[in-house]
Amino acid sequence: MASKSSSSSPHSPVLPLKPIPGNYGLPFLGAIRDRLDYFYNQGRESFFRTRMEQHQSTVFRTNMPPGPFMASNPKVIALLDAVSFPILFDTSKVEKRNVLDGTYMPSTALTGGYRVCAFLDPSEPNHAALKRWFFSLLAARHDKFIPLFRNCLSELFVNLEDELSGKAGKANFNTLSDNMSFNFVFKLFCDRNPSDTKLGSDGPKLFDGWLFFQLAPLVTLGLQKWLNFLEDLLLHTFPLPAILVKSNYKKLYNAFYEPAGLDLDEAVNTFGIKRDEACHNLVFMAGFNAYGGTKTLFPALIKWVGLAGEKLHRELAHEIRTVVKDEGGVTFSALDKMSLTKSAVYEALRMEPPVAFQYGKAKEDIVIHSHDAAFEIKKGEMIFGYQQFATRDPKIFEDAEEFVGNRFVGEGEKMLKYVYWSNGRETDDPTADNKQCPGKDLVVLMSRIMLVEFFLRYDTFTIEAGTLLLASSVTFKSLTKATSD
Incomplete structure (x- = not known):
């Protein structure tokens, strides 16, 4: 019999061991029922909250989409609190093989026939080599991050103002971002402008189509109710054929292959990675992790800061302009001194993590803990965590459902260990042996620079917010140009 490990610390209180509540329903039909509830009858938030209230537990059994046909086993144990959730970061206890997208895996035809790094468990030989190469790529570009991103943001804000001043008097931030x-x-x-390559201005469109073919089983298009059956049949029942985006993916692959020649040489000669495998991993990191991540990251950041109102805007503008003036520019040192700006970024990541879900399969019998009880998970069972519930845990955060811009200022920094957006605690660092995002620090840096550049130019703004597939949608209604502080 397998030995049981525990997710608790040596100082955790002794909690009663309870059976995990919930069930999976009838074979096949139970998974269909839960999928329809998730997408159409209840919606994502209500799906989890209803079951949490029904079972009086933040840990329970359920099925996760897409279910039959696409997923060999849709059964999961859901973790919806900040205490139980971190078991998903412990790769000594959970396996992360092929679980990036949950209970199903997109065809490797979408990634050149390779299981790219994001789908590998750290125990697999190529994982460490690929992740070390990623670290090397990012380290080599360290000095480019700030000036390059600031230049790109300047173009964004010019386009934002132009669109806002047009006939409609509104500007769609998502497309511009x-x-x-x-x-x-x-x-x-x-190291070149995409408009100077064969991609022209089509890069975002090509990546969007490729991303959709991978993530379609996880989304709903928000169509009229009478079309739900058709959408469910087309998106959630059978995988979309990868051949439909093969030529577009080839364009993206070719666009990266030649300019990244020296990086690919390093992958081969230093890290022992096959050249084509390295390029497919580079395209995935750039397209899925980086570009795909920012599709949710930046709209969420602007949404939460925008909805917070003018008082926070004025406070951010004052801090940013004061520090930039004192430091003589936007530097790493200046960014580190902007405590409110840093806090606002972390709070946006807490409220709306760029990746909503985490999955892992138990490598052994595990005892996990919620706030109130202990539960045994058997070897081989799939564990699922909904990050937004974990990072809005009301037993951890006061006013957990509210965006509080200064939440992580001063003593509040101690709460950063409960911010989980990067597949790890914010206080942890990514390594070749874990699954934490290799670009974690770059994501935080870019988010800070986004706010810095914004409030160097503007005093305040108003928006309308909605939803767009897996992300928030943001429409600007007004911008107030900066006045002297």
């Missing part, structure tokens, strides 16, 4: 993000990512890794 996506274009900016693609340009930044391509320039960062390829």
